[in-house]
């Protein structure tokens with residue numbers, strides 16, 4: 410009786426590598442495209458990644474369009490009776506949410522370089538978030554400008 414050769418199992422590790430390579434290439438291309446689009450505007454990116462969505466069911470569209478006027482990069486536009494988004498131009502600044510007349514209509518998720526993720530969809534939440542960021546920056550600045558008590562003590566001891 411003829412023995413049939415065993416079928417070789419597919420190498421799953423090579424599948425993962427190809428998938429990883431494709432994802433990394435797509436991310437690099439996206440980053441390059443964003444840099445090219447944002448460079449003429451002189452806008453610096455603060456977030457390593459992000460996502461913005463607009464709920465077309467609750468958006469007041471035609472009678473509003475405030476987000477389009479508020480967007481500093483022209484990432485939002487009016488087309489075919491609704492607000493469109495050019496994702497490559499969005500820097501997740503939150504200006505559109507701050508001006509939106511409908512809570513939870515625009516949703517933003519953004520990730521900072523330190524890995525911290527922020528999500529907001531209401532002007533109130535955005536203001537609270539910004540207050541927290543400013544307070545933290547003030548605290549860090551004070552620590553930079555004024556030496557700690559231990560530093561004073563060390564200085565006093567050495568005299």
Ligand code: SF4
Nearest residue numbers: 480499500502503505
């Ligand atoms: S988050 Fe900022 S850049 Fe992005 S669409 Fe809203 S206003 Fe424009």
Ligand code: SF4
Nearest residue numbers: 468469473474476509
């Ligand atoms: S500001 Fe809000 S409600 Fe107004 S058009 Fe933009 S997404 Fe729609």
